[in-house]
Amino acid sequence: MSLVTLVEYAGAPAEVRAVYDDIMKTRGVDWVGNFWKGLANDPAQLRRTWEHVKQVMAPGALDPLVKEMVYIAVSATNGCEYCTYSHTASARKQGMSDAMLMELMAVVGLANHTNRVVNGLRIDVDERFKP
Amino acid sequence: MSLVTLVEYAGAPAEVRAVYDDIMKTRGVDWVGNFWKGLANDPAQLRRTWEHVKQVMAPGALDPLVKEMVYIAVSATNGCEYCTYSHTASARKQGMSDAMLMELMAVVGLANHTNRVVNGLRIDVDERFKP
Amino acid sequence: MSLVTLVEYAGAPAEVRAVYDDIMKTRGVDWVGNFWKGLANDPAQLRRTWEHVKQVMAPGALDPLVKEMVYIAVSATNGCEYCTYSHTASARKQGMSDAMLMELMAVVGLANHTNRVVNGLRIDVDERFKP
């Protein structure tokens, strides 16, 4: 149960509707997720976060699907339930297969494993890794 | 300063040397990183971890460079210094440019941002995200 | 479903009741939260934790509401569901508005974002930041 009211389109102020409209248009869908409805309690934060997402997740030096999988990797590492569901849905829409998801999880698991062993043993960084 | 002795090739037992040899051969280099030298204090763990890395980071449903970038994303999220240095070096060797690294960091930053806002507001997962 | 029995007042031993009584008196309420009922499985830990909370969250160099908001910031960062609900309820009782909660989340999101980018890029600490 969300700690703030989820702002629905019907009752939203104009500045919130404008962001919702842009989200729906950019994504080619007729709905917005609860994350945006929660952020809408602070219209400036809603707009700022959406502009941020829109710019960062767009095609660039990295492929959008790679970006979605990186997002999933971070969300799994942080244990964020909402983000794992929403970005897995998004990645699947962009072509991520079950095999790709499983392989992604293998990398996420391995990285979390070695990160902690290295930290626990305080292994010195090899000089040759430094730029 | 590592909390365990780093086992150098010269003084390593045969089972450790065999793993070091395989690491060097697989990677086409003539040295092994300190991580492996630390793990070598437990030869079974060294072998198990190396086999794990070798299998998971090989080409599969995901591209090896994508895997390295996912590794960096997890390591940055966990704040693992050694892993960030070693996997950035590895990703660069496989073709990651500065532009790709910067864009990767933008996604990592954004995911960490929204993960925590969603958790803090306890936003309900939209039913349509569920499989 | 809690992994330990929640100890209710009616069936609690005297040393547990004494802590429950102090919690209720200090807070001016007639109930204690499930967190305390879980800790009551170890009466010494219950008392130690309560004394800790009572001292740390009292007015001091920082305002109690600021402390509650710091608690929420940490709990959102750690993804602790129980703590997010309980401390948001407590902060609201002390006057935190929706606008304050939203702004708090904006800071939490931003800090989590930059924390990870800085870690991922291994930015050197500026000498002038050191005391």
Add this chain to the structure above:
Amino acid sequence: MSLVTLVEYAGAPAEVRAVYDDIMKTRGVDWVGNFWKGLANDPAQLRRTWEHVKQVMAPGALDPLVKEMVYIAVSATNGCEYCTYSHTASARKQGMSDAMLMELMAVVGLANHTNRVVNGLRIDVDERFKP
């Protein structure tokens, strides 16, 4: 040793200089920190992050010093060295005393403590905490 070149003002392109100028003007100083010099490898990311920081850390529903302390709380929880140094310096400039810092750490320590005990015991959220 940073994983990307730190972009100094002298050799920076115009769009980077424009952001550096705004940072220095807004803060009333004649230098910018290494964080910004690292982000400058991606001028769009530099601008986006700075605009984000500028808006979020400005006075609003919360006091700027409270925001800095929340930033420190998150950075300590995430173990971010750079952020802890830079935001402690900033908070001190805005009036945070040693007593305030110590008390902040007491809250951060306590929150991290109870977050994990609650998670480990899987304590059910009390219905009355839900909005």
Add this chain to the structure above:
Amino acid sequence: MSLVTLVEYAGAPAEVRAVYDDIMKTRGVDWVGNFWKGLANDPAQLRRTWEHVKQVMAPGALDPLVKEMVYIAVSATNGCEYCTYSHTASARKQGMSDAMLMELMAVVGLANHTNRVVNGLRIDVDERFKP
């Protein structure tokens, strides 16, 4: 609701059944947990993870029950719901009492507390702690 299909024994391919059989035989039970059923979407990952668990959690320099409690400590720190439930069940089967669980949580809470205070104050490591 799991993001991948849980693979039941009846419909599983031979290589998955072989792992399920080994899990059941090793543990002396007639069922496998959902974790394994999820991993079975990638039979190689299922086998690799099971071999890993089987080797690491077996008796060695540390007692199996100690290992289970370490597993719980990490899972509570990471906030992993599934792992907390499954490893607490496993530790109880091996003799962990409520008193032991409560004391374990006290250590987990304390470690998380001091970890963050030390990080927030950036306390220099004493030379005498270094090996």
Add this chain to the structure above:
Amino acid sequence: MSLVTLVEYAGAPAEVRAVYDDIMKTRGVDWVGNFWKGLANDPAQLRRTWEHVKQVMAPGALDPLVKEMVYIAVSATNGCEYCTYSHTASARKQGMSDAMLMELMAVVGLANHTNRVVNGLRIDVDERFKP
């Protein structure tokens, strides 16, 4: 470089000296670590934290060495440099061998691995794990 002054015995107020004396007496050593010297900036916090450590780390339902190893497991998971060094030193003094440390790291690595895979796949908790 610590963000607060480290309070040395010679210049410490009586209430701080009393805690330092108790630490040294309890541990049978003639020095106190930097962690305590940092906390001493807030004598009440110093006392509270020391009493907490003294009680929790004492023999009880769990063996003191097991507790030290749990402390290391949490510290490695959180990436706390100071705590990893100090508690590894302490555990070694109490008899932890290199083989035990390596095996501990294997468990820590594995737990961090599976924690994140389970979170990423959002595996449903088996009913039979619930108490």
